[in-house]
Amino acid sequence: MAVNNRSGDDSRFYIDGRWHDRAHAASIAVVNPYSEEIIGHVAAGSSIDVDLAVAAARRAFETFSRSALDERLALLGRILALLEERAELFAQAIAAEMGAPIGFARAAHVPFALAHVRAQMEVLQRYRFLSVEDGIAIAKEPIGVCALITPWNWPLYQITAKVAPAIAAGCTIVLKPSELSPYSAQLFAQVMHDAGAPPGVFNLVGGTGEVVGAALAAHPDVDMISITGSTRAGVLVAQAAAVTVKRVVQELGGKSPNLFLDDADFEQGVAKGLLAGMRNAGQSCSAPTRMLVPASRLAQVEALAATAAAGITVGDPRDEKTSMGPIANAAQYARVQAMIASGMEEGARLVCGGPGRPAGLAQGYFVRPTVFSDVTPDMRVAREEIFGPVLVIMPYRDEAEAIAMANDTVYGLSASVQSGDPERARRAAAQLRAGQVHINYPAWTSHAPFGGYKRSGNGREYGVHGLEEYLETKAVLGY
Known part of the structure; x- marks a missing residue:
């Protein structure tokens, strides 16, 4: 060869x-x-x-x-x-x-x-x-x-x-x-x-x-x-x-939560969380695609997420300026489009993105970077692995509810916690049922064991x- x-x-x-x-x-x-x-x-x-x-x-x-x-x-x-x-x-x-x-x-x-x-x-x-x-x-x-x-x-x-x-x-x-x-x-x-x-x-x-x-x-x-x-x-x-x-x-599979405690750095953390969830066009089993945030910060989080999504350059993967390419194959593209349609049908509020290709792209398995808000735990977009650039924002009332929502999944591959208080972040991490937990976006290492709980x-x-x-x-x- x-x-x-x-x-x-x-x-x-x-x-x-x-x-x-x-x-x-x-x-x-x-x-x-x-x-x-x-x-x-x-x-x-x-x-x-x-x-x-x-x-x-x-x-x-x-x-x-x-x-x-x-x-x-x-x-x-x-x-x-x-x-x-x-x-x-x-x-x-x-x-x-x-x-x-x-x-x-x-x-x-x-x-x-x-x-x-x-x-x-x-x-x-x-x-x-x-x-x-x-x-x-x-x-x-x-x-x-x-x-x-x-x-x-x-x-x-x-x-x-x-x-x-x-x-x-x-x-x-x-x-x-x-x-x-x-x-x-x-x-x-x-x-x-x-x-x-x-x-x-x-x-x-x-x-x-x-x-x-x-x-x-x-x-x-x-x-x-x-x-x-x-x-x-x-x-x-x-x-x-x-x-x-x-x-x-x-x-x-995975449906990883990204839990923002109320003392998190929202200005930096929301954009990082969205980009982490959409890295590799969202085609990562550990992608933090459920963003759990205090209900009182929901409007701020939506605005930050929309701004971050707008900064993603979708296009020809051969172009060095492209930051997101197409979905990898036709079957997965159809799956992602069906899940976006499901979110809209079930009443999730579309913050940005949506069905179809991004403007200016007439061919290729391209998906618009999509953010849903007011997502409830019973919706398909909150429960099923989408494997595409789709982020769901889920508001919670208090930390106990947030932990319960984070663990309310058949999966347990990865989870993230954002907090300005290291001890508080560690306490939350200890309660998350996942094989790997990330606190405040640490550097990746090939020595940290990777694998899942549950399914x-x-x-x-x-x-x-x-x-x-x-x-x-x-x-x-x-x-």
Whole structure:
């Protein structure tokens, strides 16, 4: 595969250390969400492809699971160096396949993906795989063959969040990237090859979740499956995996609250909250899309939110001035438009945005940055994950009601608290049922564990907690 290939037809899978052409297989069209044109095709994998990849990973596990830490560190270092060297190729691929603005792809998608590799190298350098106390040895050993299913919204970022800890642990991998944003995954497979990953340690099989994902989840020789996707997809994977009692790690949907206490910095915080909710065109499972504010500050918050939304530049993702590109695919675009219509039908008050494309954009899956206010907890826009640039503002009477509203969701992936009083913010954070809580917009780090409560999934990614998902615990008595 030429490393400068960002689109076009690519019918190959990477299995057992080499590329395999599947030109005879059924193909899947890849659509550019800006032009709405087909820019290429990729092969739709089958259960036979899965069997080949899993068998290669199983063979490789015998040796790779016993590899020295220095060998795995060196491999991760070569992967990191190649990702850095090819950063622009990845940014261009991501802009083409899922519509991320090129500036955002360069500033966030790619560097955050690199950070996961760097973090696992840091963890690996200090992690104790064997500890002994009172005659009991606790050994942490690689779990085995890992199937990794990644989504279309953060394609490279989610690949490295799974592949890096699996490699660090000594596991072998079969990756199924989203068929809707496959080019960055193809580029990543070439990185793994060029970095010298031993044959079978990393394998890539593209295709649909219904075929390839289901085959991986049910495969008796897969020891663990890690999926990032919708809650519906996570449930199907868990059901299929249950038969063989494999470990399932899920990072699923979210409807994250952003709680403004009455002493928050509204002038700065509302704009930051809106932009956080609409980052990546709102296509982030942890996006803080429910803004909970004191009823007495509602008019101020609406004005601040409208001003911030007006500052978003929606347009061609290739333009460096663009801050929001299109929704990544047609199905998701239709979903977002339907949810905006639902908000209007159920009586939410439209502050800005609304249905249809922004003015001046006649093509592409573009959505107007939309803010609803006077949203009540029973409305669909308050309860369902929209996965688009839609923010709902929900007024509350007192802090107790605010906490109850924040937790009134089937999800629990992320939450945010804004307050001028650190102790008060910590007390509120302690009451929020979410796997990650942000106080006053802290800097992102690849070491903070990420994962959800309730229907947002189970297990954790990133840092040492992400590594440990790929390890089994063995106790040796009388050591």
